[in-house]
Amino acid sequence: MEQTITSLLLEHSEQLFGMKLEASHFQFQKTKKELKGDITLVIFPFVKMLRCSPQEAGVKIGDFLVAHAGFISSYEVVSGFLNLVVSDAYWIEKLNEIQSETLYGWAKPDSASRIMVEYSSPNTNKPLHLGHLRNNFLGYSVSEILKANGHKVVKTQVINDRGIHICKSMLAWERFSPINAAGERETPQNTGLKGDKLVGKYYVEFDKQFNSEAKAIISQWEQGDFEGFSEELKSEFLKLEAAKEGKEAKALKGIEDKIKDLAKNQTTILRDAKEMLIKWEARDPQVYLLWTTMNGWVYDGFDVTYKAMGVDFDKLYYESETFLLGKDMVLEGLEKGVFYRKQDGSVWIDLTSDGLDEKLVLRSDGTAVYITQDIGTAVDRFKDYPDLSSIIYTVGNEQDYHFKVLFLILKKLGYDWADQCAHLSYGMVDLPSGKMKSREGTVVDADDLMEEVVAKAAEMTRERGHLEGMTEEEKEELFQLIGMGGLKYYLLKVDPKKRMLFNPEESIELNGNTGPFIQYAHARIRSLIAKAGTMPSNTIASALLPEEKEIVQLLSEYPVVVKEAGRELSPALIANYTYELVKAYNHFYQSVYILNEPNTELRELRLILSDSVAKVIRSSMQLLGIRVPERM
Template sequence: MENLIKSKILENSEALFGTVVDEQFIQFQKTRKDVQGDLTLVIFPFVKLLRCNPADAGTKIGEFLVKEIPSIGGYEVVNGFLNLVIADNFWLDQLKEMHTNPDFGLAAPGSKPTIMVEYSSPNTNKPLHLGHLRNNFLGYSVAEILKANGHTVVKTQIINDRGIHICKSMLAWEKFSPVNAKGERETPQNTGIKGDKLVGKYYVEFDKRFNAEAKTIIAEWENGAFDGYSSAVKEEFIRLTEAKAGKDEKAVKGIDDKIKDLAKNQTTLLREAKDMLVKWEARDPQVYLLWTTMNSWVYEGFGVTYKEMGVDFDKLYYESDTFLLGKDIVIEGLNKGVFFKKEDGSVWIDLTADGLDEKLVLRSDGTAVYMTQDMGTAVDRFNDYPDLSGIVYTVGNEQDYHFKVLFLILEKLGYSWASNCFHLSYGMVDLPEGKMKSREGTVVDADDLMAEVVESATEMTKERGHIEGLSSEELEKLCKMIGLGGLKYFLLKVDPRKRMKFNPAESVELNGNTAPFIQYTHARIQSLLAKSGTELTDVNPSGINESEKEIIKQLTEFPSVIQEAGRDYSPSVIANYTYELVKTYNQFYQSVYILNEPDESLKMFRLALSSNVAKVIKTAMRLLGIDVPNRM
C-alpha cells in the first residue's frame, strides 16, 4: 500500500505540486490510535512546495489519493498529518494472502549471499556462564534471522584450544589431582564431574597454587633472602619497594601488583607451564596425549551445555589449526610492506595514520598472538567457503578495539571481503549486585542457571498449567520449553549492543513482556483451533472491527520486521514486535467470542485471524530459538 501511494504521488507530482518531488518527501507513519485512519502521510514536507497551510495541502493530496486508489476509502487531515482510511477489503485480502502462505514473512532460502556467523568461542578452561548464554542465544538467533532473510548461513565458532592457559590446567591436573585406589587421577568418568567443570577446577587450582607460591617468594624477598634469584630481579624488587615510599594508596597498590608479577615470573609453576607449552609446540607425545585427553573432556562437557541451550554449529575452527596460517600471513604482509619488523624480531603494524596505535602481530620469539590466529582463521574460512561473502563475529564489546584493528589489517592485506566482516558487539550482562567477578564467586554458571529456570517453570506449571493427560516426558518437555524460553527471551529482548542487568527473579517471571506470556497465547489459540475442527476456508465476514483490523495491520508488518532484525542483527526487534502482537491479540481474545460466535462466517474469520497470529508467533519465536507449546 505504501509503495502504491508513493508511486502514485511520484507519477503525478507535476500535476499535484507543479514540480518533481523527491522520494524523500513521502514519509509514512503509523496512525495514532486515538484518531481515525489506518495509515498516515506526513504532509509538512509538501507545505513549502504548495505554498499553502498544512490543512489545504493535506486535503489536496487526500482528494487525489481517494480518487486514484480504490482501497482508500477516505481521509482526514489533523495537525499536518493526512490520515488515510483503508477499506476493509484491503485488510481482508492481506489476511487471505498470508493465510495461504506457510512461510509468511520469510524470504526465499538461498536468495541472498552466504554469511558465516561466529558465536560462543569460549575459553576452554572455564565452564560457560551467564555472559556466554547471551552470546550463544544472540549468535544462534542472528543466524536464524539471517536465514529468514534468505541468506545461506554457516554457524561456527573458534575453539581456543592452545596456549599457556591450557598448559596451566594440564599441569595442575598432573601435579595436584588425587590418585584413587586404582591408581587413577581424577577424570569425568571416575568422579562424575562434568568435563568442563573438572578442567575448570584444575585451572582454578593452578591459579591458587600459583598465587601462593608468588606470595611465598615475596615474603622471602622482604626478609632479604634472594638466593637462587638473579641480581636483576633483586634490583627490580628493591627499586619497586623503595618507589612505594610516600605514594598514595592507589599508587602503592599498582606497585604491589608489579612486584607480584615479578614474583609470579619466578615461580616454578609458571616455568613448568611454559616448558609444557614448548613441549606442546614440539608435539611431545606425552604432552599431546594429555592435551587431547583433557580437551576431549571439555568438549564433552560443553556439548552437554550446548544441547541444553539448543544451539549448534555447522563447522568448528581450532586455533591449533589456524595459528600457523596466521604466521604465514604475517610473513606475507611483511613482504608486502604492510607490517614491519622491530630490532628484537617482533612484527608490528603501524595504524597511527588511521587514528589507532602500533599493534603487535607476532612476538619476538616468533610465537603467535591472538591477532595472528584471528587473521589466519579468517583467511582459512574464506578458503573453505568460496561463496562466503562475509563473517559476523558475535563477541563482547570489550573487544571493540581488537576487531577494529583486525578488520583494518585484513583490508590493508588486500582481502576484498574485509569490508563484509562485522563485529556483532554486545554489552555485558550485570547482576543486580553489579559486575560478575570470578574472584568474588559471583559468576552465574550456565548449567546451574538453566537447571534453575526449568525447575522454576516446573513448579509454576504444576501449580497452574493445564496438564491433565500429559505424560511425564511431555510435561518435562513443556517445562523445559517454558523455562529455557523465558531465559532466552529475557536475554534477547534487550538491544544486543546495550549492557543489560540480569535479575534472576525476573527471568523466571511469567507475566508481562516474557516468553511464557507469548507461549501461553500460542497455546490458547491452538486450543481454539483444535476445538474448531473445521478447515478454515470461508473467510468472508460482513465487516471487521477495529481490534481485528489492528491485528491484521500488525501481522502485515511481520516481513519488514524480519528484514529490520536482519539489517540490525537484532533479535530484540523480533521479540518486541511479537510482544506487541500478542498484547493486541489478547485484547481481541477477551473482548469477543471466537469459537462461540454464532455467525458462522465471522467465526471462521476470527479463527483464521487467530491461526495466523499463532503462525507468526511460532515463526518469530523460532527465530529467537524458542519453542512454543500447543497447550500449557
C-alpha cells in the same frame, strides 16, 4: 502499501504539485491510537517546496489518494499530519494472503548470499557461563534471522584449545589430582563430574596454588629477603614499594597488582606451565596425550551444554590447527609493504594514519599472536567457502578494538570482503551484585542456570498448568521448553549492543514481557483451534473491529521486522515485535468471542486471525531459538 502510495504520488507529482518530488520526502508512520486513521503521511517535508499551508497540502494529497488509491477510503488532516483511513477490504484481503502463506514473512530460502556466523568460541579450560549464554543465543538467533532473510548460513566457532591457560589445568591435574584405589587420577568417569567442570576445577586449583606461591614470594621480599632473585628484580620491587607511599586507594591497588605480577612471574608453578606449553608446541607425545584427553573431556561436557542450550554448529575451527595460519599472510603483507619489521624481528602494522595505534602481528621469536591467527582464519574460511560474502563475529564489546584492527588489516591486505564482515558486538551481562568475576566466584554457571530455570518452570507449571493427560516425558519436555524459552527471551529481548543486567528473579518470571507470556498466548490459540475442529481457508468478512484491524496491521508488519532484524543483526527487534503482537491479541481475545461467536462469518474471521497470530508467534520465536507449546 507505503510503497504503493509513494510511487503513486511520485508518478503524479507534476500534476499534483507542479514539480518532481523525491521518495525521501515521504515519511510514513502509524497513526496515533487516539486519532482516526491507520497510516499517516507527514506533510511538513512538502510544505516548503509547495509554498502552501500544511492543511492545504494535506487536503490536496488526501483527495488525490481517495480518488486514485483504491484502498484509501478517507482521510483527515491534523496539524501537519495526513491521517489516512485504509479500507477494511484491504486489511481482510491482507489477512487472507497472510493465512495462505506457509513461510509468511520470510524470504525465499537460499535466495541471498552465504554468510558465516561465528559464536560461542570458548576456552577449553573452564565451563561455559552466563556470558556464553548471551553469546550463543545471540549467534544462533542471528543465524536463524539471516536464514529467514534468504541467506545460506554457516554456523561456526573457533575453539580456543591451546595456550598457557590450557596447560595450567593440565599441570594442576597432573600434580594435584588425588589418586584412587585403582591408581587413577580423577576422570569424568570415576568422579561422575561433567568433563568441563572437572577441568575447570583444576584450572581453579592451579590459580589457588599459583596465588599462594606468589603471596609467599611477596612476603619473603617484604622481609627483605631476596635470596635466589636477581638484583634487577629486587630494585624493581623496592621501587614499587616506595611508590606506594601516600597513594590513594585506586592507585595503590594498581601498584600492588604490579608487585603481584612481578611475584607471579617468579613462581615455579608458572614456569612449569610455560615449559609444558613449549613441550606442547614441540608435540611432546606425553603432553599431547594429556592435552587430547583433557580437551576430550571438555568437549563432551560442552556437547551436553550446547544440547541443553539448543544451539549447534555446522563447522568447527580449532585454534590448535589455525594458530599458524596467519603467518603466511603476514609474510605476504610484509612483501606488499603493508607490514614492517622492527630490528628485533617482530612484525608490525602502523595504523596511526587511521586513528589507531601500531599493532604487533608477529612476535620477535616468529610466533603468532591472537590477531595473526584471526587474519589466517578469516582467509581460510573464505577459501573453505568460496561463495561466502561475509563473516559475522559474535564477540563481546570488550574486543571492539581488536575487530576494528582486524578488518582494517584484512582490507589493507587487499581482501575486499573485509568491508562486508561485521563484529556483532554485544554488551556484558552484569549481575545485581555487579560484574561477574571468575576470581571472586560470582560467575553464573550455564548448566546450573539452565537447570534452575527449568526446575522453576516445572514448579510453576505444575501449580497452574494444564497437564492432564500428559505423560511424564511430555511434561518434562514442556518444563524444558518453558524454562529455556524464558531464559532465551530474557537474554534476547534487549538490544544486543547494550550492556544488560541479569536479574535471576526476573529471568524466571512468567508475567509481562517474558517468554512464557508469549508461549502461553500460543498455547491458548492452539487449544482454541483444536477445539474448533476445522479451519476455514479464508474469510469473507467485510468489516473489522478496531481490535481485529490492529492485529492485521501488526501481522502485516512482520516481514518488515524480519528484514530489519536481519539488517541490524538484532533479535531484540523480533522479540519486541512479538510482544506487541501478543499484547494486541490478548486484548482482542478478552474483548470478543471467537469460538462462541454465533455469527459464522465473524467466527471464521476470528479463527483465521487467531491462527495467523499463532503462526507468526511460532515463526518469530523460531527466529529466537525458542519453541512454543501446543498447551501449557
